[in-house]
Amino acid sequence: QVQLVQSGAVVKKPGASVKVSCKAFGYTFSSHFIHWVRQAPGQGLEWMGIITPTTGSANYAQRFKGRITMTSDTSTNTLYMHLNGLTSADTAVYYCARDANTAGYVDLWGPGTLVTVSS
Amino acid sequence: SYELTQPPSVSVSPGETASISCSGDKLEDKYVCWYQQRPGQSPVLVMYQNKRRPSGIPERFSGSNSGTTATLAISGTQEMDEADYYCQVWDSSAFVVFGGGTKLTVL
Numbered sequence: 001q002v003q004l005v006q007s008g009a010v011v012k013k014p015g016a017s018v019k020v021s022c023k024a025f026g027y028t029f030s031s032h033f034i035h036w037v038r039q040a041p042g043q044g045l046e047w048m049g050i051i052t053p054t055t056g057s058a059n060y061a062q063r064f065k066g067r068i069t070m071t072s073d074t075s076t077n078t079l080y081m082h083l084n085g086l087t088s089a090d091t092a093v094y095y096c097a098r099d100a101n102t103a104g105y106v107d108l109w110g111p112g113t114l115v116t117v118s119s
Numbered sequence: 120s121y122e123l124t125q126p127p128s129v130s131v132s133p134g135e136t137a138s139i140s141c142s143g144d145k146l147e148d149k150y151v152c153w154y155q156q157r158p159g160q161s162p163v164l165v166m167y168q169n170k171r172r173p174s175g176i177p178e179r180f181s182g183s184n185s186g187t188t189a190t191l192a193i194s195g196t197q198e199m200d201e202a203d204y205y206c207q208v209w210d211s212s213a214f215v216v217f218g219g220g221t222k223l224t225v226l
Contacts (some may be wrong), residue, residue: 035215045154045162045205047215059214062120095161104209105152107173109161 002026004096004110011116014105017084020113022096029077033099035106036081047094050099051056051079062092086117121210123218130224137193138222141206144187147207151189153182156220157202165204166191193223201225 007021022034029041035066036048049060051070058070069082100107124142131137141151152168154162162194166172169189179194193200206218 037215037217044203044220045156045207047217050214078157082190100164100167103167104150104215105164105167105207106154106162107164107167109163112161 001109004098004108006094006096006110006113009114009116011094011118012086013051014087014117014119015119017113018079018086018090020094020096020115022079022081022110024053024077024079024098027098029074031101034061034070034079034101035071035097035099037095037097037106039095039112040089040092043076043092048081048094053077053079067113083115091115091117120225121208121213121216123206123208123216125204125206125218125221126156127219128224129226131193131196133198133225134195137192137196137200137223137225139193139204139206139223140191141191141218142187143189143208143216144157146187146189146208147185149184149210151182151184152207153191154205154207155202163204196223196225198225 003025005023035050038046051058053072056072068087071080093113096110097106098108147218153166155165156162163174170182181192183190203220205220
């Protein structure tokens with residue numbers, strides 16, 4: 001079955017970092033870019049960046065540059081999103097999402113990972 | 120940076136046509152897609168490349184893009200269509216840009 005499976009919900013303290021994983025199943029891992037998108041409680045969708053799974057090359061939204069890193073492990077078909085310097089404003093559901101054949105839109109979303117930042 | 124503007128909310132009676140707009144500078148020069156997000160669920164693609172419906176999306180969903188405004192229309196709106204809807208484009212400088220989202224209420 002074609003799906004993206006994400007790691008479970010986590011609680012982090014302010015100043016800490018978080019690493020969210022996203023494992024791809026049922027399709028050719030190398031054929032699709034992966035986006036990371038987050039959604040704060042009651043808010044809209046916010047694009048964070050995109051990664052090419054085969055090369056690990058990533059482009060990040062300007063507002064996250066310097067504290068975000070996206071990586072890829074082709075041996076396990078798993079993507080990772082690492083965000084450091086967490087504040088309460090980073091409390092959100094984090095989605096990994098498959099790009100539709102370099103078309104710039106998403107045709108498959110993961111279930112989301114809730115990251116709560118609280119002291 | 121590029122911006123997309125959506126109305127925060129749209130209301131429609133069951134069976135009527137709902138229209139959700141998405142505005143941006145020279146938007147007609149870009150491909151617009153739309154996502155539906157029901158409460159507590161991940162978004163679902165309902166329209167891509169302005170007017171193409173993914174497999175499994177009902178024919179009552181249609182899309183258009185002209186000038187500075189793209190529109191997602193839902194004809195014969197049903198209660199199950201009540202959700203948040205987001206437009207999105209790919210911009211050469213900002214990569215992916217989402218609109219702020221529109222809450223569609225069917226009442």
